[in-house]
Amino acid sequence: MNIDSIKNGIVIDHIKAGQGMKVYDFLDLGKLNCSMAVIQNASSNKMGKKDIIKIDSALDVDLNALGYIDPNITINIIQDSVRVMKYHPELPETITNIIRCKNPRCITSTEQQLPHVFRLTDRQKDEYRCVYCESRASR
Amino acid sequence: MRHIISMADLTVTEIDELIATSQDIIISPVKYREACRYKKLATLFFEPSTRTRLSFEAAMYELGGQVLGFSEASSSSAAKGESVADTIRTVCCYADIIAMRHPKEGAPTVAATHASVPVINAGDGGHNHPTQTLTDLLTIKLEKGRFEGLTVGLCGDLKFGRTVHSLVHAMCRYPGVRFVLVSPEELKVPSYVKIPLKEGSVPYEQNTDLVSVLPELDILYMTRVQRERFFNEDDYVRLKDSYILTPEKLAHAKAGLSIMHPLPRVNEISTEIDQDPRACYFRQALNGKFIRMALILKLLEVSV
Ligand SMILES: [Zn+2]
Numbered sequence: 316m317n318i319d320s321i322k323n324g325i326v327i328d329h330i331k332a333g334q335g336m337k338v339y340d341f342l343d344l345g346k347l348n349c350s351m352a353v354i355q356n357a358s359s360n361k362m363g364k365k366d367i368i369k370i371d372s373a374l375d376v377d378l379n380a381l382g383y384i385d386p387n388i389t390i391n392i393i394q395d396s397v398r399v400m401k402y403h404p405e406l407p408e409t410i411t412n413i414i415r416c417k418n419p420r421c422i423t424s425t426e427q428q429l430p431h432v433f434r435l436t437d438r439q440k441d442e443y444r445c446v447y448c449e450s451r452a453s454r
Numbered sequence: 455m456r457h458i459i460s461m462a463d464l465t466v467t468e469i470d471e472l473i474a475t476s477q478d479i480i481i482s483p484v485k486y487r488e489a490c491r492y493k494k495l496a497t498l499f500f501e502p503s504t505r506t507r508l509s510f511e512a513a514m515y516e517l518g519g520q521v522l523g524f525s526e527a528s529s530s531s532a533a534k535g536e537s538v539a540d541t542i543r544t545v546c547c548y549a550d551i552i553a554m555r556h557p558k559e560g561a562p563t564v565a566a567t568h569a570s571v572p573v574i575n576a577g578d579g580g581h582n583h584p585t586q587t588l589t590d591l592l593t594i595k596l597e598k599g600r601f602e603g604l605t606v607g608l609c610g611d612l613k614f615g616r617t618v619h620s621l622v623h624a625m626c627r628y629p630g631v632r633f634v635l636v637s638p639e640e641l642k643v644p645s646y647v648k649i650p651l652k653e654g655s656v657p658y659e660q661n662t663d664l665v666s667v668l669p670e671l672d673i674l675y676m677t678r679v680q681r682e683r684f685f686n687e688d689d690y691v692r693l694k695d696s697y698i699l700t701p702e703k704l705a706h707a708k709a710g711l712s713i714m715h716p717l718p719r720v721n722e723i724s725t726e727i728d729q730d731p732r733a734c735y736f737r738q739a740l741n742g743k744f745i746r747m748a749l750i751l752k753l754l755e756v757s758v
Pocket residue numbers: 416417418421422423445446447448449450560
């Protein structure tokens with residue numbers, strides 16, 4: 316399967332097979348006008364199968380938040396058809412409005428306009444807690 | 455500017471300083487009589503808690519300050535659907551410090567992000583209640599003269615009682631402290647509360663029988679076993695009496711035991727015990743005023 320290589324943009328590689336659309340939704344890529352490809356079940360030496368997203372545009376979003384979905388994702392930044400940066404997203408310290416607090420006793424349950432903010436409380440255990448009620452985020 | 459939302463907002467040194475200030479207030483109350491003159495405390499009680507509110511208000515009056523606020527949501531703008539953020543921004547125009555109680559967990563955190571004056575959490579649902587824990591610590595210090603080397607019994611609902619969890623957390627940093635956790639199986643301390651005990655190698659035992667452990671205790675902290683915590687009525691009826699402190703049970707305890715209770719009490723401590731010098735729950739309520747005075751002074755950065 317051939318996809319044109321991109322000039323200026325981002326390649327999000329090593330997405331666990333089947334998770335590509337989740338990343339697509341998470342970054343809200345549907346709103347972009349640039350050319351873009353979501354490749355599903357590409358073969359991978361390392362992973363067997365993987366998903367890849369290629370975006371032909373410089374994205375103005377915090378890609379580190381992808382670390383919450385999967386820290387094994389690789390992010391490649393492409394400028395003038397050359398890869399200038401390659402990194403794994405780190406687990407973000409806080410994530411805002413990506414997951415919602417499910418605790419019915421939490422203040423977010425009654426105040427609709429409040430942002431749902433979770434803070435990383437244990438990096439080893441990949442544990443996030445609501446900044447308001449301290450409930451653990453359920454994946 | 456500082457807010458006190460949970461005990462984690464205070465360092466160990468600061469807790470010791472608050473206790474020391476409270477002790478000084480008890481010795482020389484006159485010295486503090488004008489300390490907060492022309493300052494106003496807003497007590498924003500989105501759910502009623504007369505005891506806690508009166509304690510805060512008495513504290514502010516004894517510092518020479520003034521008090522304004524509301525005692526339940528229905529008499530506040532929250533009943534009209536105003537957000538916590540907007541209420542706080544408004545109140546900050548009128549008050550120098552805020553004590554806030556709210557039925558929802560985390561509401562004081564929301565308040566603190568919008569406040570231009572210090573916010574004290576006076577209880578957010580069953581979540582945090584730092585001034586209760588400070589009250590408990592001051593009481594132990596006054597009754598025992600120390601924290602070290604005490605055997606602390608906690609009895610009743612240890613599953614949902616956050617006050618108990620917070621006290622365990624605060625006490626386990628003192629050397630030689632040992633905990634005896636007495637509760638029905640259904641209401642045992644959740645495992646996350648035991649983590650600091652295990653990590654700090656703090657000795658503890660769990661038991662379902664109060665009488666058998668009473669002779670060991672220096673402190674007995676009683677809490678209420680509530681009917682609604684049980685799945686069926688039979689279990690509640692079967693268990694409730696075993697966690698009621700009576701003079702007969704107390705006969706097994708040390709002469710130097712201190713009996714504590716966050717109040718209000720329903721029936722978990724027999725009223726016959728009130729006259730016993732070991733009953734210190736009403737002194738504990740009084741201590742709540744002193745520690746809140748110390749906390750208000752600290753947050754308003756008033757030095758006496
Ligand atoms: Zn929450």
